[in-house]
Amino acid sequence: MTLIDSWYKQARADPKRIVLADAGDDRAREAAERLNADGLAEAIVIEHAPDHVDATIRDAAAPLGEKVDLTDPLHVAALMVKTGKVDGCVAGASRPTVDVVRAGLRILGVARGAGTVSSSFFFVLPDGTPLVYGDCGVIADPDAQQLAWIAISSARTFAQLAGIDPAVAMLSFSTKGSAEHPRINKIRTATELARQLAPDLSIDGELQFDAAWIPTIAASKAPDSLVAGHANTFIFPDLDAGNIAYKITERLGGAQAFGPLLQGLDGVLHDLSRGCSVDDIVNVAVISSLQA
Template sequence: MKDSILQQILTTSSQLNKKIVFPEAGRDPRVLHAVSHLTSTGAAVPVLISEAGSVEALADAENIELPDDIRIINADDKQGLKERTVFFEKKLSHKNPTKDQILLLAKNPLMIAGWLVATGQADGAVAGSIASTADVIRASIRTIGTSEGAKLVSSTFLMELTDGRVLTYADCGVVPYPDSEQLADIAISSGETHRKLTGQDPKIAFLSFSTKGSADHERVDLVREALFLAKKKKNEWAMDGELQFDSAFVPDVARRKSPDSEVAGQANVYIFPNLDAGNIAYKITERVGGATAIGPILQGLAKPYMDLSRGCSKEDIFYAACIASVLSDS
């Protein structure tokens, strides 16, 4: 029997020995339990950020025994604070921040995590069990920045269907109403995410309520323009649009509606025209279709910084770290 996508990601992560930083380790017991599981399985090498001994105190309270050699960064450490101050002064010089503003950034655990990743001291970061998505994205952009060619941060969900197939849905969590250029950017980032995590070549469907001219509307025009822009950047990839979901997913429908398409009926990456559609679709696929939803997975960053739901479990945090590990290796 084929392993689930999460088991495949865990197996790959365990071979990589990547350093993943946790800025909320001193404030959320779920994070420390996930960290304990990471160390016991060897799935990743955790790096923890502590504020005034918070990690050690929480570990004692939760009866969690951390390895003696685990790296714990003190947010108030004078030498580290000096290094981070210099980093943020250079990084944000174009905004002319005050010394007090720089100091606040240099002491912020989310920013410290991003600094560690940006400077190569860690390979990825995982946060959001306490912090909001907006704060996590803000920290990631100010420290790590976007990847080459990407202009925005977006998100995907891996959807593992009951028959074992794995699809990528985007954007389901970040960009509400992308314009055509942003939609093209989301598609390319999503294709890269799908390739890195599943090992499959992306076959990208730009979704709409129209299939190949069956309707005319400005929203359909936006999807067509997005496909055009994406193909200019990644002409070697299989992408098509505009396609209705059934045309993209069901081979028999694809043969009738779009017989000449190299994507229709076999798409594995689904690009929704807006956040309404993407968010609704992944929840229907999960709740009605019985799929396993894995995410959100932030993408478009130069290095991985994973965002968690504030209702996440310790298992969610564990696997987010494994995903960050795999993404950092590609």
């Protein structure tokens, strides 16, 4: 059984209520039909937002004032998550990431113990190896504290979906002092902060990708590292690096990519690429079910 097969098996064993917030998008409709027919979730698509607005939704929206638009399917879907009417939301097939993140922040807010909202991509390589990259879609130029929280959240995402312990590499153009630069200092500081915030987390940095991934290079460049050579969760110094790397991994490396998966919200709300397929929506909905 592949990892994705195991996700589907878990989802069928305990179908969750998932709302797809891309009103009027044929891909969302088809994904909902497949999720329901295959027993993967109890899926609904918001076609007309006011149809889903009842007293509970209005009461939840009231303290948020002008920040919430009850005619916007995305806002209504996020309120459905907040009030427990659904277990998770998937959106973004017809909306930019910034819309999805803003709705999440305005309505769900940051979860306790999360520090910041970020994103990651979960990959399954052609040989079945699971990986996570963070952040690939939200924080353009994270400071050291944000980077530490990205590492912790991405590690949690990996553990949830891969079912194995994360080994986190804080990536840089330097490995263990091979270069000096203020940008490298940020990685070192972030690594230490992450260790303080999550003492049980297996994390190391700064590491170049080859030292983080290839055991023989790790033995040469970072012989004392407990992460180098077998990392599975990779944290990039900024959004340029993360976004470029995920697209290369997917398009040239042939990996299956799932995301961007939002992290740190007080509720399950995930984004989609506007170029997503029906399969992409189904898979992210299944991931939402597992995390709910």
